[in-house]
Amino acid sequence: MGVSSEPRFAPASVTARPRTERASLLSPRIVMWLVAAVFALLTVPPLVTVVQRSLYTTDFIGEPGTFTLDNYKHLFTQGASLRVVGNSLTLAAGATVLALVVGGTLAWVVERTDARGRGVCRVAMLLALAMPYVLYAMSWILLLGPNGPVNQAARHWFGLGQVVKPYSLPVMIFVEGLVSAPLAFLLLAAVLRNMDPSLEECAQVSGAGVGKTLSRVSAPLVTPGGIAVAMLIFVRALEAFEVPAMVGLPGGVTVMTTRIYLGTQRQPPDYGGAGAYAVLLMVAVGVLLALSARITRRGAAYATVTGRGFRPHRIRLGRWRSLATALVWLFVLVGLVAPIGLLVWASVLPYYAAPGQIPTRLLTLHNYHAVLGQPALLGSITNTLLIGVCTATAVCLLTAGAGWFVARTRLRGRWVLEQLGGIPLVIPGIIMGLGVSAFYLQVPIAVYGTIWIFVLAFVARYLPYGMRYTGSGLVQIGRELEEAAVMSGAKPGRTFARIVLPLLMPSLAAAWIFVFLVAGKELSMSVLLSSPDTQVMAVSLFDLFNNGQITQSAAFGVVWTLGLGVCVALLSVIARRARIEIQG
């Protein structure tokens, strides 16, 4: 990494040419404050609205009524809320453990051993990461449902009743763990890759076996990084909405995010109760993120990256090699082939039934006709694409500017940008949806019920991602080029447009692709922002599935998966051309 040293001084233009700049309406200072104002308008209102609503009663049309602390009193005195919080923690802890075990094992196999199928595993993980959670949850419900292949097999071969209860906490943990595994894999793989293998070599040379090397040398080395990854996955599982809503709610298992959702679905909506849960959840997320940041900082003491170059050395597994390879293929089967396969199967059925229960002559493409013939569903595809493009572009534009102000100038108050850009980290999607929808219902700006309210919420939510991409991108660009431009008489705006932006392009493109993909599959915000006239794909699928139109939702899911495949392929070609690396 070409990391330049911390900036000691600002480009001359910003400090040394005050007279001409002051005359211009567009001095860097003013532009910076404009960007800060946009950041503030995006991130502050939803946060303030949620807190405000938690402190007020809600009248019968959903407007705030009178000040009250009852919402918090209920939260802390009702046995039900204890169960909700307990469910959230159990789900998050269980899913984190499963994700770390699955993702960690495979990361170790791929990065540190000589098992076969390592490339396959990497590709499978990337594909699984791109899969929308709604699709994933849906196919697992079908796999484990009362009529699904797992229970059918148990009934058929072992004469058992229903062995798996699909709408239950264990299944939620299982599915959430599986959807989090790819992220655990990618993050842990990075940790393992940065580890100095010479230490392991020493252990092996000194006569330690694979097991002992792992437990005495590798494990302690990856612990700090591992803990940070674990906390991140725990936080994401706490914030998760798709799996709890689709797997948990029908079985009556409520977690904090779905409790917030239920509050908004009541008539009149219970914004107060939902707001109290939201504040509690944000505090929890904030505390966890702060802790994990501290651990990561302290983890620097473990110095897994050293100045010495290291050659990739792989542990010879010997007789365990085929087991490791089998694990890779098991993941490909369970994590990818089974859910997608079942989706394809369900999409050609006249009515839903497990494989083997229906004569093949009844298979039909009718569901595809039905899905592609529905203007509302086609509309949701256009909306999703439009929202994705607008969101990604806005995030990139805003954070390119903001990142530059933070990293390259010494303007007073630039920390404001950093702080504002970080706020959304503690606002889980469902709360962002709650805050944005409640805010724009209260103020007379006509964005409610249009697709622009999605863009407002999404841009706010994804600002931190953009900041991370542009921040790390800028760090890698030497300052000399900008200084040269300034010396040659370019004004700051021109320097930014002609020098910084082109150099930053690879990072921006990566950010754009990432935000576009994430925005396209997101449900937790969309479910509260969509109105009957403005549907997006995730919400359409969620509704179709809830309506019991299983075969049609499967067809829609297959169409989506194909589209996503094309998108990912196209973007990765573009990315490779431009030499961009897309990181989680």
Add this chain to the structure above:
Amino acid sequence: MTGPRTLRAIIGAVSAVTLGILTAGCGQTGASAAKKVAEVAQYTKADRTNMLIAGAKKEKRLVWYTTVITNQIAQPLANAFHRKYPFITVQLYRGDSGTVAQKMIQEYRTRSYRVDLIDGTSTSAMLQRTGFLQPFRSPELASYPAQFKDPSGYWGAELLYYMVLARNTKLVPSGQTPRTYQDLLDPKWKGKLAWSTSSGSGAPTFVGNILTSMGQARGTAYLHQLAGQGIHNVNSSGRSVLDQVVAGQFPLALQVFNDQVDFSKAAGAPVDWVPLQPVTGQVSRISLAARAPHPDAAMLFLDFMFSKEGQQIVRQRGGIPASPQVEALRPTLKPGPGRFTADYIQDRAATQLSHWSDVYQQLFVQGG
């Protein structure tokens, strides 16, 4: 690309868009629009129909947020209306009572007045207090019994529903079917029951029916026992719960519409219904929006809906007409001929639905 100029252009564009957004929210027509709706809705003189037709010719459109199943009844009604008045196009949006009510409330809160007519079992109860409804008078309601029209004109009955138990006939043979509420507590039905979470017609109304018919104490005790049966909460309409019974995902479903069961049965689906006594009787009620953009067309539609002509279409499509002049296609769908008694919960629903929803959430949604 010159930097400052580009930036200036960008900022100019952003400001323009912001201003555009800000001004789009204003400029809504004010009180005069509402006054016009009230005048049309309350007009009773002899030239009423001609006046409505003249007005509707200018309005051309009609927007109806409905809870009535689209392909079964709502669309056929809209089509018949369009045949009668070809100059009016009916635009439908279908959702559950809570959904359509919330849609209208949110639109009115953001001052976007699109809807003319809105219906549902509990929609008018939810909306009446908001001031978003306009009382109306339709001569066609004259023959309707008092329980099927609002004394102040906030709603009139479109059609009736009776909420029953549905069974998949392949999974649950007739002999084993539960016949009473007590039968539902049999351990063999654990995990086999499903219902809709819809507040206007699903689980909360079941709770209301039990609390009313059994009394507060006995009803609560019963519901506690029923909660142990692990009923599946389907976050959707009764119609889709029924579809899942047809598909075999659930053997039994509570609180589904008996006319919809018969509609599916007639199409060959393996499904039948059983009335658990007393059956929850529901009235689907249609109301006029206070700021209806097409009041004349809306009033014409209301007249049509309540008339013999409109009610005949409800009947033909297997719905249960509200008009006393039109009998149901299968009389057994109604109390009396159907050998069941019904308890109409509408009056209590207006005040107690929120309480029933709370009880439902506490008992049947873990950690509600």
